[in-house]
Amino acid sequence: MTTAPLLALRGVSKRFGAVQALSDIDLEIHAGRVTALVGDNGAGKSTLVKTIAGVYTADAGTIEWKGRAHRIARPQDSQDLGIATVYQDLALCDNLDVVANLYLGRETRSLGVLDEVAMEARCRELLDSLSIRIPSVRIPVASLSGGQRQVVAIARALIGEPEVVVLDEPTAALGVEQTAQVLDLVELLRRRGLAVVLISHNMADVRAVADEVAVLRLGRNNGIFPVAETSHEEIVAAITGAADNAVTRRSARTLTKDGAAPSTDAAADDDRNRTTEAGEETA
């Protein structure tokens, strides 16, 4: 990783009431590389994605785009930079048809009027390339199957010619063939020089396409592993926190004694501090 990162998160924290969803997250995203983001349910992956996408604003920390700090306060800000996001909940408008959803917020216009024909033609082209069968691009997305909806959401991320594509569990609802298509697509995007952030619970998928794996555990960084040099077990250990050992426990305890405990909510404190350093040491 000699090149400067395209997108970098430095010490990003996000808190929801009593839940510290993200604490002090560092992450670097490089052009032409696929970064997988893994972690257990509730680890904070989607929260991190939404922070990058401008759905949430970070409580602390900075987001750097091409080396310069940017404030991402709204989804527009993120899109304007060139970040396209596929959300876990897809964020589609059920009452609009496929074409309208694909182009929502950036409709093709000619003389100020919606150019439905151009949009529909491009939409069919794109869906063809993703080899998904949809009854018609003119039916409301409410009437599509879960997987079809997911492909629509993915296709939507590709419309705006982004530089970073963030995919939050894009293959969760997909069949074998469509999953393969999406993984192919991820590789295609990497070859085109785009940066891809891929969230998935499927280790096989992650190992197949990712260059490095960033592990989140209970809202904290738990190590970044180059896929080629890391075993499956090591990653799983980092996810579950089994990488915990006596050394990290002791260092955690000294940290707490010094009063440098970064988290304030007492209940989860113990568990979180223990795993803070684990990843870095494994890596």
Next chain:
Amino acid sequence: MSGTTPTGEQEPAGAAAPVVDPRLLVRERGMAGYVEEFRRKIRGGELGAIPVVVGLIIIAVVFQSLTGTFLTPGNLSNITVYIAGPGLMAVGIVLVLLLGEIDLSVGSMAGLSAAIWAVLSVGQGVNDLLAIVLAIAAGAVVGTIHGFFFAKIGVPAFVVTLAGFLGWSGLQIWIMGSEGTINIPRDSLVRDFNNFYFSDIAAAYGLALVITLGYAAALWTGERRRAAAKLPNRQMVDLAVRIGLVAVAAFTVAYVLNQHRGLPLALVIFLAVLIAADFMVRRTSYGRQIFAVGGNAEAARRAGINVVRVRLTVFTIASSLAALGGLFWAAQAGGASKSLGSGNLLMNVIAAAVIGGTSLFGGRGWIWSALLGTLVIQSITTGLNLLGMASEIQYMITGAVLLIAVVVDSVSRRTQRTAGRT
């Protein structure tokens, strides 16, 4: 969008991976195919304008047989004048309903607007046209205030506009001051909203021709472009039927109007607003954004849409249209008064939007429901008036019609759910 089911042969031959599902029911060619598709749509709960049109025909037949005078040109012509005021207000309500919200203040706003115009123009001697503009501008200000509290502060629109409902009618009474009513002077433009007719028969026929040709041109060029881009497009029969229906409707109305006093100015303005609003809703990004916010506001926000701006401006437009409608309403009443716009006006306007086919649940509907719905309500009112029925009976019947419309809306929503549509 209806009727664009792709037929097999229009698919680009030899495409690597067809987008079209082979299980998709393909429409047969010719008449049988249309009948079959029509049946399927009804079963799927996509009723479109059919219930309203059927309702209108029933209303016309019933009242004609009871009174014998309902279908006279004079009566029908009057209906087209009466619908302008509530119809303009209903256009605003349709926009608000598309957002999934409600505006309960349109009746008060209509009364306030009339009061502002009357006091300025008649009381203070302000230029008549300027007074009209100021009254509509007052509507824009009121709507922006509603929109601010709803979209920016986050107070439910129901509550904001309920406060407006009370507050603005209070302001209306205060503005009217000691005057109980202010009659419209003879030379006022507002009087023309009710009384001016283009009596030359060329006017009504000309408008019918323009509407038909405009519709045909828009449809034809659209389908040509679709065909050129190898997208599924409608067959010639389909186009011909649609254009034919519009032509028959337009020229029939023109003929009837010319039997009486000609083309009413009120109808011309109402149609112009309808066409402009329909264009805005279906052909511009802004209209698309209204539907998106009404369907899923969070998804709209994530797509980069400025949800606050869309919500705020829709309320501004709705109140402005209510203000304009109020002037037509005053024109029919003969002047502004302390109680103008109270009574069942608000309910009738909301009922009209729903009866015409715009959903109360947001994100589904069309502008023309303002026309169809007000036609239904006004036809019932006029018919009952011809029968000499008291207003309490009218209230009950209008209430029942509204209930039926909401039931149709709710049921069709449920059927569409089960048929896989929202």
